[in-house]
Amino acid sequence: MPAMETVTQIHLSTGDGINWSTTGGPVTFIQYGTGALCQCSSSASLTIRVSWKQRARAMAKTVRDSLVDLNLFKSSLRQQPSDIKQQRWTSRIYITLLTLALIILTLHGLLSFETKLIQVSNPSFSIVQQLQSHANIISSLQCSCTQLTIPYGQFIQLQPFYHQVCSSDFVTDDWITAFDDLDTALYTINLGINLLDFALSQPLFVLLQALCVYSNETIADALQTFQRTPLVSAQLLTVSDFKNQMSSVIHEFELETTSTFLHFIQLLRNITYVNQIMSGLESNFNSTVSGVSSYQVSFFMTTYTTTDSNSSYTCSCANDATCKTQWGLYSRSTAVIPSYSLPGFYCACQVVDSLLQSTLECFYDNQDYMRIITDFYNVSTSGNFTFGNFTLLNSSFIGSRYTINSTVESLVSQMFIESWSNSTNYSSYFAQCQPASCSYTISQRNNLVETITRIVGLIGGLSVSLRILVPFLVIAYIAIIRRLWSQHQEAVPELTSLGARFVTVGIRIRDWLKKVNVFDDTNRAVSIEQQCLATRVYILLLIISLVILVIYTSLTYYLSTFTITNPSFEQYQQLQQRYGSDAVSCPCSRSSITYSAFIKLECDFHPVCTSHFISDSYLQELFELYNDLDTAYASSNAYTLQGSKAHGL
Structure with a gap:
């Protein structure tokens, strides 16, 4: 009869949130100070249970340690503890500035408005009607007519x-x-x-x-x-402008x-x-x-x-x-x-x-x-x-x-x-105008895709610029702190001329330029001289590109649209003086304005038109004088002015 196998089940809690349990087989515990080490035989089954809270703590500790030890500016020439500490601080400043720049660019891209010029080629009548139905489009909508002169009889x-x-x-x-x-x-x-x-x-x-x-x-x-x-019109009139202008034309024709x-x-x-x-x-x-x-x-x-x-x-x-x-x-x-x-x-x-x-x-x-x-x-x-x-x-x-x-x-x-029976046909007018294209401007916020695209385009140059500037700023900051500290410790400050200081600064900048290396990689089998040479070529090309970009930007004219709501007359005059009458466009809120609102015409007649000689009393005097004359004498020897009072229609 076989012997019965003894099954031993042991449960151990370490007090730090980790539970240890084993089933079957011999288990050996080795005591190290306050801790215990469990040593299991091959026949034992060990299960380690970790809580979610402990896992989160462990992950946070791992991330923290990684950030503390993060070094994006490793150098094969500077591996002293002080250098590594400086490189880590430089990395933290670099990541902070880069993150702030990304946040600012993202908020600016999502919250800022941009004026976009939209152009539609060979628009149909229905498309133009749809565009004119939008209040935010109709003010800037312009459709160039291919036929500049259209007889009124056509519409x-x-x-x-x-x-x-x-x-x-x-x-x-x-x-x-x-x-x-x-x-x-x-x-x-x-x-x-x-x-x-x-x-x-x-x-x-x-x-x-x-x-x-x-x-x-x-x-x-x-x-x-x-x-x-x-x-005569180079631009297609909107429906409202067309109706108002044609109504004015018809009224003027009747008058x-x-x-x-x-x-x-x-x-x-x-x-x-x-x-x-x-x-x-x-x-x-x-x-x-x-x-x-x-x-x-x-x-x-x-x-x-x-x-x-x-x-x-x-x-x-x-x-x-x-x-x-x-x-x-x-x-x-x-x-x-x-x-x-x-x-x-x-x-x-x-x-x-x-x-x-x-x-x-x-x-x-x-x-x-x-x-x-x-x-x-x-x-x-x-x-x-x-x-x-x-x-x-x-x-x-x-x-x-x-x-x-x-x-x-x-x-x-x-x-x-x-x-009068009058009818105007806007569709016939549109057919005669035959607009080749229509353009309009809209002001809207950038969407997320456009913002991400722009940030991706800027991140490369921004990252490289920060990788060059941040180490230089950190080194300059440390040098300033050390100098201030040394001056504070010395009883008698060292007197140095201004020229000598400039020479010293120039030498340091020269040494820094010789040692700067944005392609430093200790894992690559490339000599330090080649990395520094590549860095100098990179910086030279970057400076040349920036100079070309600045010159091109300064010499290139860009069309920017600014909208001023309800401008005053003084503002309108200032805009005309600053930008010229061709660049300033102010659409009227009223399509038709009577000439009497801004034109006053006065004429000066000859004095005879206001004299006594054309008055009713003078004409009556002539009439009475004529009646008193001898008819035979008047008919042969005198010419008498006979007046009559005319009335206009």
């Missing part, structure tokens, strides 16, 4: 809508010819025609027709010229076209005023014929009496261009009081004054005057004349900016235009 469509009178029956040849038939019918029955009878108002409608035609032709010619006028039209009308009125032209209606001059054997014709300026609901006044065409009276329906030529008065329809000194001061209210469908006119002349001519079926003006016309009692002068001042 602007203008269409005027006229007052209904210019397309009504009252400006047709049939309506105008009807007055000739009416005159013939009245003279046929020997009724004659009163000078203020509506039957003689045909010239007003002829002039109204001419003004409508002239307005249409003027606008048509102006539109053709406008559509051929080019928009200029209207002004051109009114200049002609005003010229027509001035000619008739100044020359005292006798109207074909005899509305400004009355004539009388006297004599038996020889006829004598006398002319007198017409006077009118105008009566309204409140008062009446008498005026003369000699000194009042606005003198007028109402047209009416007269039963016979000798009648003084009309059978019917036509409200708003006036006979003035000249045909143009008659039309411009009149209204068209009698010819609207909500008035009964056209029926009265038709019935009156139908009865007067015993049924021999009728105006026929003419369509009246629509009183319920939607969208009209004029009332039924608006004067013709108010219609003429707007060229009979009710409204």
Whole structure:
């Protein structure tokens, strides 16, 4: 029967956190002072258990010892304990400065903003729209047009809508010819025609027709010229700038076209005023014929009496261009009081004054005057004349900016235009501009990848620079400390001249340059002389590279963008003086500014324009003087200035 094997299990705790345990086999413990050494036989199994706390302590101790013993500046020539201690301190300073430099560069790279110029080649319309939708991009967005001049007609469509009178029956040849038939019918029955009878108002409608035609032709010619006028722009306008600028251009076109039209009308009125032209209606001059054997014709300026609901006044065409009276329906030529008065329809000194001061209210469908006119002349001519079926003006016309009692002068001042229809097409403008490229600037922080890339590019040069400078600084520091200490210990300081000190410093720098070795490696089988020679070549090439880089940087111009928010006028002037007007760009917060905000124009007229000779009182004096003159004497022996007061549209 085999003997039973004794199994022994021993557990030992050393008190330092390490537990020892063994199972089976003989175990021998050897005592060394306070410790114990366990010696196991080959048949014993030993397990060492280490806690996480102890492992962390051991690792920290290992790292600490490694940092304490770290020496990045080992030298095969300097291996004394003091030299090694100096090299270790140099290594610590080097690592500290390098770490601080990396932290500063990283924070600067991540926190600083950088202005970047982005360029897009051959951008599409959708891409440009996307760029313009970003508020931080649109202010710096520039798209160069390949076509510098673009006719307005390529992207602007203008269409005027006229007052209904210019397309009504009252400006047709049939309506105008009807007055000739009416005159013939009245003279046929020997009724004659009163000078203020509506039957003689045909010239007003002829002039109204001419003004409508002239307005249409003027606008048509102006539109053709406008559509051929080019928009000159080297840069693509943004949508907002395009709308504002085109709105201003269209408004200016409307004003200029209207002004051109009114200049002609005003010229027509001035000619008739100044020359005292006798109207074909005899509305400004009355004539009388006297004599038996020889006829004598006398002319007198017409006077009118105008009566309204409140008062009446008498005026003369000699000194009042606005003198007028109402047209009416007269039963016979000798009648003084009309059978019917036509409200708003006036006979003035000249045909143009008659039309411009009149209204068209009698010819609207909500008035009964056209029926009265038709019935009156139908009865007067015993049924021999009728105006026929003419369509009246629509009183319920939607969208009209004029009332039924608006004067013709108010219609003429707007060229009979009710409204303008204008449309601008930005996509057509973009297609004509054909931008070859768009560029814009953005200001943003660098991302982590760019920052790491820059640091990697700088770390090499920074590391080498510190490896050269730090040992020199440490040596200089130690030398200064030793000198100060030696001076403190000596009772009598050594007197050395300034020149000798410079010589000593120069010798030390020379010796240091001879001994400096950035490629010192005790493990490499390379001679010290070769390492020093390589160091000198390296330093020489580094200095040459730095000199070239400094010269290149100082001679090279870089484009830097600085943004000043809400600058004052003084700041703007200072920027222009410092950088020039071409380099300073300040986008306006308002796309359109009226000239009156910054331009003030004043003109000095000839003194005659403010003298007494053009005043109403002086013209009235001339008129009274003319009336007091003997007619026969005045007609053959005197020239008398007759004044008339003209009113512009």
